Amino acid sequence: MECFHWSVGYNPNPEFSYGRKVLTAVTTFITTIDDIYDVYGTLEELELLTKLSKRWDVAELDQLPDYVKGELKKGDTPKLIQCYMNDNGVSEDAAREYVKRFLIEIWKEFNEEMQAAESIFSKPFIDVCLNLARITTAIYMYGDGHGAPNAKDIDRSTYLIVDPIPI
Numbered sequence: 001m002e003c004f005h006w007s008v009g010y011n012p013n014p015e016f017s018y019g020r021k022v023l024t025a026v027t028t029f030i031t032t033i034d035d036i037y038d039v040y041g042t043l044e045e046l047e048l049l050t051k052l053s054k055r056w057d058v059a060e061l062d063q064l065p066d067y068v069k070g071e072l073k074k075g076d077t078p079k080l081i082q083c084y085m086n087d088n089g090v091s092e093d094a095a096r097e098y099v100k101r102f103l104i105e106i107w108k109e110f111n112e113e114m115q116a117a118e119s120i121f122s123k124p125f126i127d128v129c130l131n132l133a134r135i136t137t138a139i140y141m142y143g144d145g146h147g148a149p150n151a152k153d154i155d156r157s158t159y160l161i162v163d164p165i166p167i
Helices: 002-010 014-039 043-055 058-063 066-074 080-088 092-115 123-140 151-162
Strands: none
16 A cells, blocks of 8 residues: 555556556565565575566566565565664664754755746656655654554555545
């Protein structure tokens, strides 16, 4: 559901529904494969997983060990703040502050680009970038709405996708 929420957020236009379905499938697969590489697997098993992903044949997933199949079903994701803490040796508060400041600067740049009379980027590209920034902000506003959604995140997804406000 979280991957579909991302897809709807980045491009909500009805004519792109097929693209959202494909993007949801691809991001779900990539997220899962990334988690498996990060968390599980011996060198031998990861080499097998690499071969399978290069062939892109879902039917061959049966060759994977049971615990790897379980991770595929679980779909856990790495967290930006945890990664920043680990990479930079800082506290959670410091990592959150860094990410917050970074996002504020990126929003400023987006807003300047949107107001520019001429841009090197096309309007549709700018719109998709802006929507991606918006959905990222919405998903992570109250914590990790992708890897560990809380009640607010689930409610927002429900209101957006399952029970939207009628127009």
